[in-house]
Amino acid sequence: MLAMEYRGPKRVRAVQKPMPEIKHPQDAIVRVTRTCICGSDLHLYNGNVPDTRVGSTFGHEFVGIVEEVGPDVTKIKVGDQVLVPFNVACGECHFCKQGMFGNCHESNTMATAVGAIFGYSHTAGGFDGGQAEYARVPYANVGPTVIPAGMDPDDAVLLTDVVPTGYQAAEMAGIQTGDTVVVFGAGPVGIMAARCSWLFGAGRVIVLDNVDYRLEFVRNYAPCEVYNFDEIGDPVLFIKKITDWMGADCVIDAVGAEATGNAMQSITGRKLLLQAGSATALHWAINSVKKGGVVSIVGVYGPTDNLVPIGNMMNKGLTMRGNQTSVKRLLPRLIDHVMNGTLNPKAMITHRLPLEEVADGYRMFSAKLDNCIKTVLIPPSANK
């Protein structure tokens, strides 16, 4: 089968790989029909996440058709069209039982700070991802969800990660009616976090980024106030100034390790990997929220050696608030929002490429070329 393959920092290609196999009675094999490149993939693509092994296939956002099921799979059957949440979760462990599907303890042998994620580094379980024609999906009774009749597959594929992650970012921010919410980052997750902040009753939503086309997009899509942080001086001072010198009620870090805006952070965090990525957005978030406010972190940080293991803090769902998204918990509500038109995820898709052009897709998204917001990859077997 054709699959994306990581070869090193900023090097990927499409190659022939062996077909995935059923390895556990609760496994399923899904023929992928749509898969996305996520901002989180860029941390891997840039070589910033430890134990990202050459030969891995990325892709934790995918939908497809069930091709084969293990003997213990009862909730889905061959031929079902399913969306596959990005977490690999058993549904039975101590954490899954609390709805913390992003923190499953029975899917990732290689680390305890994070549950397993499809197509992520071996730190997140070592599972191949969905940027391929076929994918192995463990715990098929738990994660894969049959796409409701009438739902556009383009909407469905964004329900596997970006929509729930944006929604959970707003939820974790504890937004109360009338609150002022600041979102750092106008990538797909930041866009969705801004949009979902209104659903929780925000009174004002402000988004900061330094790429004008992304700001223009979120201003129209969310809709919200936007500012280019390259043009406003000190972002923290600016936010204080426009919030009556109090600070925002809630701040969402939708950037993570790849943040620009501070040379020292960029050099030590992004280039030299001497800390868990650039903590610029996190600094701005903590410093621009008001006293007693809430900082919600969904930006991904690495686990390397800075003073605070902020990546583990985010992955384990500690307070301040941060977590990998528990997609399964949020899906019923979000499916309702999509089906009744409250949310329109597919409007974020700006590019559609064949899987064979995966390297171009990564470069375009990574370098923010051609006004790219969200790219969908279509495997050659999608229309079989």
Next chain:
Amino acid sequence: MENSIKDYKQIKGWGVDADPKNDPTYPMRNRMNVSQDPDSKSHPSPMQHDDTELLKSNERPRVSTVYGTTVPPSGLSGMIRRLAFRYSENEYRHWLPLLVADRVQVVEGILEDLASGTVPNIFAEKGYAMEWKHNRTAFITKMAAIAAVTAGVVVLLTSDSDKKNKNSRKRKGYKKGYRGYSDTHAL
């Protein structure tokens, strides 16, 4: 950019998920202590069994019920990874060797490609066609800068080695070529 929101309550869906009880501590308010959870030690059965070499965090007593079998450790990078997994996720000695192993494996990957008769198409793998198409001026500037820096380094190193060679030749020359002078002088 137009930044004013006229009437945010007109935004479709505004407030539909508002809940005064949405305190920012979910799921902590549903906290379940391990001692109160009779099944806390249970795990889905059966276990996945596979012959793939698996590296396990030493912060857990056993492997998880299912696990990924992608890219088992191999070669020098695999040796480094095995070493890293002796230490907990709390240790630099865990994470930093893993980063080193990642870089070593990049080189191993290129060697594997070459050994199998494949010359990696770095230009295509890096997606430079997109840079050429959408960001040509910056791309050319960047490539020119890299080429200039590379050329500069090569020239610098070459000139250093030339000087060393000359000095070396001079020193050797003093012993050999000027022997006549010395000899003459001696005369």
